[in-house]
Amino acid sequence: MAGNSFGKIFNLTTFGESHGEAIGGVIDGCPSGLELNLDKIQNELNRRKPGQSEIVTQRKEPDSVKFLSGIFEGRTTGTPIGFIIENANQKSKDYSHIKDVYRPSHADFTYDKKYGNRDYRGGGRSSARETACRVVAGAVAKQLISSIKINAYTSSVGDIYLEKPYQELDFNNIEENIVRCPDNDVAATMIAKIREIRKQGDTVGGTVTCVIQNVPIGLGEPVFDRLNAELGKAMLSINAVKGFEIGSGFCGTKMKGSEHNDIFNSDGSTKTNLSGGIQGGISNGMDIYFRVAFKPVATIMQKQNTIDKDGNNLEMQGKGRHDPCVVPRAVPIVEAMAALVLADYYLLNKLSKL
């Protein structure tokens, strides 16, 4: 109920604050017998971790995952997989100066009003640090549904767009540059943009596109738990996300039915795929693709006016080591959340018919 669990069958519960001793999670419902490659899991975490390149936060966190249960002799046992990631960076700094300050467009104000008692060190639970646990669980999920291919990439940074449709891209290029855009020319422009923004002490938004291929037909649970609805929720649960569109998305609203309908080939595939691989909430075997909108990071290195707990006006300035653009590090998070949804629905679908 309290919102720290995700998934019906393949279920992840996370815990932890950015400045506690450790964050962690429990994956429940992973079937037994799955051979787990732990290096692949750590590798996903490395894709998300701070300090990985010059265009992300320079904070240092080893982000090394330690599994405590549920794996025996290299395979899952069907019992819950508990894990922790220690917070290396949790030095007991003096936070008293920001203790009562509400940073603009952060969750300080809302957490304080909702809970009364708030861990104000570095955002506490509202910090995107929590998403490291999602990446761990997503990496397990990916191995469960290994025949399904999930590729996310940066499709825009500010007003720099990757215009090519995904069919013209080589996903092998995604990790070839630090902004995770599979077109190296566009990537270079995006990187330049982020450098420029950072110099201004500012931040910028962007979008991540995700393409899921080789999806079995039949994943998705109508009515409320349509595959698209659950993917949307998964994405909108990531920090800083403000929008989600699948298939033709917002552009599709301008089209006519005669243009938008996906006509079948005789094998059940469709000639076009404006639906984005889902009909009636259920996968139809075509590629699923969607786009996720990230707002600019709220912490900027410029002076801003704000208030404290008692409504006093004050001026503040971000310090330290923040991301000028969240999108490059969001790519593996988007993939992880997609993997969690698909693993969950993959298992659920085993129960659809006799």
Next chain:
Amino acid sequence: MAGNSFGKIFNLTTFGESHGEAIGGVIDGCPSGLELNLDKIQNELNRRKPGQSEIVTQRKEPDSVKFLSGIFEGRTTGTPIGFIIENANQKSKDYSHIKDVYRPSHADFTYDKKYGNRDYRGGGRSSARETACRVVAGAVAKQLISSIKINAYTSSVGDIYLEKPYQELDFNNIEENIVRCPDNDVAATMIAKIREIRKQGDTVGGTVTCVIQNVPIGLGEPVFDRLNAELGKAMLSINAVKGFEIGSGFCGTKMKGSEHNDIFNSDGSTKTNLSGGIQGGISNGMDIYFRVAFKPVATIMQKQNTIDKDGNNLEMQGKGRHDPCVVPRAVPIVEAMAALVLADYYLLNKLSKL
């Protein structure tokens, strides 16, 4: 698990096919003692029902809701509220000709593959008729959270956009025209557009904008169950929805942090509201506003190629009484789903602190 329930505390389960005897639902978790105005509930159903104007389907369904339990002497009792809506229009037509045909961009193919056994009459469970039950439950939810104001309206039909921001609109005008656009001039253009499209035997998409005002601070459950994530899921669970954006949405991705941050007034309200009333997944008391993308209705009155169960190619043409544009009837559905989410989170929030 099977996806026919929505909500954690204020929980709706729906059942029923478009051509069965009745559809219905169970609302569980509504607190006792709520005085229910049944006319208001029926009125919401009337806003959704077919045949209400010349620009929607001319099918005739009285859509009259009958409550079977959970209400006593005009008030809720805290026990489940069961209700049914009879399907007046379920004449036992001969459906054998479409029995094995997969209509393009409908759920025929995916239901068949997922379940094997499919009620092919009029879409069965995948029909948007199911949303009538959501409107009933949403109308109960609205009465539970009556101080919160929820207003949805048509903000585009095809390429006809209502450009004005919501602050310049008078929501009292929404019901003044049949397309449910609060600007009568734009409404007239939209209606003309729909008429034209219908004449072509075609359909067109559109968007619905929803504005929620007077929201208590503190609604929303981080981490996975953020208020924005749950609203997104709720909207994406409506038939034909392909996109959702909240606050600055996709436009916000092009902005800088220094432009996008919402600076506080000393009372905790913010000067701008690009966040759309939610920070860290929790309502901050500002207006919540979002936009929902509807694709064009798949059933068109033109000839289309398609296939049957065995992969044979054939030509089909929609008959009968379908919506040229789903958006006018979607307005009350969007409101209902928003009300369900808010009622649920309103109750959950009572448990946040001691």
Next chain:
Amino acid sequence: MAGNSFGKIFNLTTFGESHGEAIGGVIDGCPSGLELNLDKIQNELNRRKPGQSEIVTQRKEPDSVKFLSGIFEGRTTGTPIGFIIENANQKSKDYSHIKDVYRPSHADFTYDKKYGNRDYRGGGRSSARETACRVVAGAVAKQLISSIKINAYTSSVGDIYLEKPYQELDFNNIEENIVRCPDNDVAATMIAKIREIRKQGDTVGGTVTCVIQNVPIGLGEPVFDRLNAELGKAMLSINAVKGFEIGSGFCGTKMKGSEHNDIFNSDGSTKTNLSGGIQGGISNGMDIYFRVAFKPVATIMQKQNTIDKDGNNLEMQGKGRHDPCVVPRAVPIVEAMAALVLADYYLLNKLSKL
């Protein structure tokens, strides 16, 4: 949350009060393709229904179930199965005299305190009439897991015990007498006992034993959701149940480990079965057997002192048509709840391993 749903995958939600227009339920999560014998379902309802013999309440209710959805051409479709049972007996009697009276050992007092607003007609939601919906769903569950044999029977009425172990009984005899005890001699004594009690205007308790045979190995989800724990909850959720014991039960507490351990045969079966077919919360393929304690029915035809809402003392006397002993009609309810648990765990178990 509000307690009107049961089951994780094979999920039943019930609604309805004893004196509303109808009671009903929704079964969600039943796989598609199950051929349903509706006569068998009605037959189970008939076993529970009032007026079936001279030793149960003489109230008249046809208890005829009407399915509204989820079944097509004789088979389940994987969509929710909605059903209703009309309350024939809901004549708008004058209930004003009992409106404010709290009947001893009934739920009048607790419902009133919990909910404030209570349907006082005939117990409302707290009436055992609700269990009719469980019997419907249980009868569907039985058909889903048709290879598993579930037999419940009356094992005691007051101090009349059926002493024989279940292995010596012929379950075909259960329906041979009106008290549902498979030993006709003991049954005759039980029936005489109930007649005598009824003459006194009194009621008496009893126990039901349930034996589940041909259970697949592996059903049950440790840790909290052990098969025995879920069976216990299922039974304790039936009106008037005060105890549950499985396998050696309370007697086993007096034994030594060396006596109690079930030694294996080389095929994995065990020589004894004091465990009752479950080890570590998981079925081991041996018979599951348990015993359920029912207190005497609270409504008696004798004068009792009680109070009203305002704490005034008054004298009351039950009228009308109540069960002198609930056990004969409880037999099909126990079976239904067992079937619901087993069907649910049968489905869940499909997800245990790769």
Next chain:
Amino acid sequence: MAGNSFGKIFNLTTFGESHGEAIGGVIDGCPSGLELNLDKIQNELNRRKPGQSEIVTQRKEPDSVKFLSGIFEGRTTGTPIGFIIENANQKSKDYSHIKDVYRPSHADFTYDKKYGNRDYRGGGRSSARETACRVVAGAVAKQLISSIKINAYTSSVGDIYLEKPYQELDFNNIEENIVRCPDNDVAATMIAKIREIRKQGDTVGGTVTCVIQNVPIGLGEPVFDRLNAELGKAMLSINAVKGFEIGSGFCGTKMKGSEHNDIFNSDGSTKTNLSGGIQGGISNGMDIYFRVAFKPVATIMQKQNTIDKDGNNLEMQGKGRHDPCVVPRAVPIVEAMAALVLADYYLLNKLSKL
């Protein structure tokens, strides 16, 4: 779904095997602002821990709980409370000899059949070591509902019974002796019994009685989630439990309604309390009391015949440090599970009425 979580609102998820690095859990849904006394939590763990007296297992485990999140400056924050307990005793012994052996009346066989891949070291997940995590969470729950008094005690060991009704006992005596029986004379006999059994290399069962006092009226969610049903499930989810009875329990089945009904006093309390404090699944403010049956521990120090994975017969003998009687250490576990149920229903009840 996979059974490692308990509670609807106040929710505990546990993880960990007896011989992994650590066991642990996540408490989600605890309201913010609760001042936590960590010493009290550790104290509850100490009541459960091995090696605490001569009549329990002499295994050494410090069982020291480490909280990782959800507590800030001594108070809960409303975010999940993650904790771990390191397994000090997990020396990498050679377990290869028992790897393929199925111990009688243990979960070895059923886990192996269900999951295929089993952590065979010391019982793995099926070990009662998991209950340490329940005791931690129960100790938090106790502090949340501190006005409710929960006292469990040993009421029988083998055939040695504490005959006195709980009203005649002084619960302050429970911790005065190592068997946790509040009557010192009976306790001495019980202790002697356990010593004798241990000398025989055998084990013995027993019962725990639990009394809950000062319960608010209104806790419990009919229909399926009655307070008694959830308490029953909670108890039956504890290792080795085979029975549960509440109020008059199995004895009540022999009574007449005229004897069993609890007649009201004018203040709403009742003259007798055969119902055990619950009517219609909802607490009525009277004491709740129930009894839990524990079978004898399966690991005995005598030779037993058993089989291995391949059905080969072999002889085995328990070694090492096991409990001759589980009941003394079960007392705090019973209390913990009762506290979890009550905390959960206490929170849920805040949502019952407007």
